[in-house]
Amino acid sequence: MKKWYTLYNNILHLHFSEGFYSLPESARNAVSPAQPPKRFLKVAGYSLIRLIGNMFKQVKQPEKLQGKVWLYVVSQNNYDSLKFIEAGLSDAVFVAGQSKDIGKYNAIVNRLSLRRKVVYYYKFLPLYLEFLKHKKESTLRFYDVLFDAVGFYEVYLQKLRKYKPATIVFANDHNPDARAMLLAAKAAGIKTAYIQHASISPIFPPLQFDLNLLEGQDALDKYKLCGPVEGKVELIGMPKADAYVNYRNHKRKIKTIGIGCNLMDDISEVEKLLCQLTLDFPTINFILRPHPRDTRSYSAITAISSNISISDGRTEPTFDYLRRIDVQLSGNSGIHLEAVLLNVWSIFYNMNTKENLHDYYGFIAQGLVDACTDYEGLRALLQEHLQNKPDVYQRAAYYNATVGTEYDGRSGELALLHIKSILK
Structure with a gap:
């Protein structure tokens, strides 16, 4: 049992950490429903639809998996972050768990059968009781996350021994299924590489990959806070931004403002903000972009003014959205960094007044973004710069190692060089 607990405690490192448990309920709710009945229904639904459903589906395509470089993904954003590797390596294939939602790429990702999960x-009940001994509060709150995680490692280890991939490249280091694949790869003696796909938090698991390709010094500093760093580390910038470097916004006049919101934001606060902005800036266009996983209705907000439109994060890539705006307003979101990389002026504005998650990523402290604590301050700041939007992309140098260097816009080249080095 001790061995089981050690393994699954590693797999569930983030979600069963004290840091994650102390996050506001809105952040925890994105992973596990706050209401106990909904958590139970989630487990029941998972059991019937996914566990049992997987048993009746044939998804394997062995000829596409044997000996290849696996690009393991758990989301649409992961796919977007790694697709440059598929273009640069002839034997690279995208791989995901059988029923994992990869958004618009669902139909083209190779699937690993989870019938045997x-x-x-x-193991669930013994693990549940063991976790209760060590992490009672987290176990009671996130037992559905534990339930979901059981079996990934065991099944993935079998698949790896069967298909023997040349290496596995990850864009996620903290989801339970991704960590299960990582630990299974280590047990099977298969090399692993990690490409950072989003901003890092100090509550993430320690790096355990053979090759760690991070965007910049910020990520490395934060990972050092997470624990000992295993493997080789290279700072290579953000490959998914390469194609957009030539589209940096150098306009001086502000014509379009984007509001990027996520599940931690309060819809009523978003509505209040846009009501005020459309009144005070009637000639400005506003684009509201909810997070791809945010399924709440924003129709009442778009009805406020004809100047408000929606960017669908499930179909429009982040950087395509950013190309359409001059200013980005968000609370705690990694989109701030992506905006600044495109020279879009990004401003931190809290849209959740009930919970305190101030500067979660450290963007304010490091000077990446400007910040406004109230609407009056935001209005004054925007008024001041309506005709002279500041250039900001150099602020991202601490977060993106290639900004302002000869490799600015060539991060993918660096990443491929390092990945090829571990394939030799």
């Missing part, structure tokens, strides 16, 4: 659910 149900076989390992005899």
Whole structure:
């Protein structure tokens, strides 16, 4: 049992950490429903639809998996972050768990059968009781996350021993299924590489990959706070931004403002903000961009003014959205960094007054963004710069190692060089 607990404690490092448990409920709710009945229904639904459903689906395509470089993804954003590797390596293939939602790429990702996952659910109750001994509060709150995680490692280890991939490249280091694949790869003696796809938090798991390709010094500094760093580290910038470097916004006049919101933001606060902005800046166009996982209705907000439109994060890539705006307003969101990389002036504005998650990523402290604590301050700041939007992309140098260098816009080249080095 001790061995089981050690393994699954690693797999569930983020979600069963004290840091994650102390986050506001809106952040925790994005992973596990706050209401106990909904958590139970989530487990029941997972059991019936995914565990049992997987048993009746044939998804394997062995000829596409054997000996290849696997690009393991758990989301649409992961796919976007790694697709440059598929273009640069002839034997690279995208791989995901059988029922994992990869957004618009669902139909083209190779799937690993999880039929046998149900076989390992005899471990759930002993693991649940063991976790209760060590992490009672997290276990009671996130037992559905534990339930979901059981069996990934065991099934993935079997798949790796069967298909023997040349290496596995990850864009996620903290989701339970991704960590299960990482630990299975280590057990099977398969090399692993990690490409950072989003901003880092100090509550993430320590790096355990053979090759760690980070965007910049900020990520490395934060990972050092997470624990000992295993493997080789290279700072290579942000490959998914390469194609957009030539589209940096050098306009001086502000014509379009984007509001990027996520599940931690309060819809009523978003509505209040846009009501005020459309009144005070009637000639400005506003684009509201909810997070791709945010399924709440924003129709009442878009009805406020004809100057408000929606960017659908499930179909429009982040950088395509950013190309359409001059200013980006968000609370705690990694989109601030992506905006600044495109020279879009990004301003931190809290849209959740009920919970305190101030400067979660450290963007304010490091000077990446400007910040306004109230609407009056925001209005004054925008008024001051309506005709002279500041250039800001150099602010991202601490976060993106290639900004202002000869490799600005060539991060993918650096990443491929390092990945090829571990394939030799």
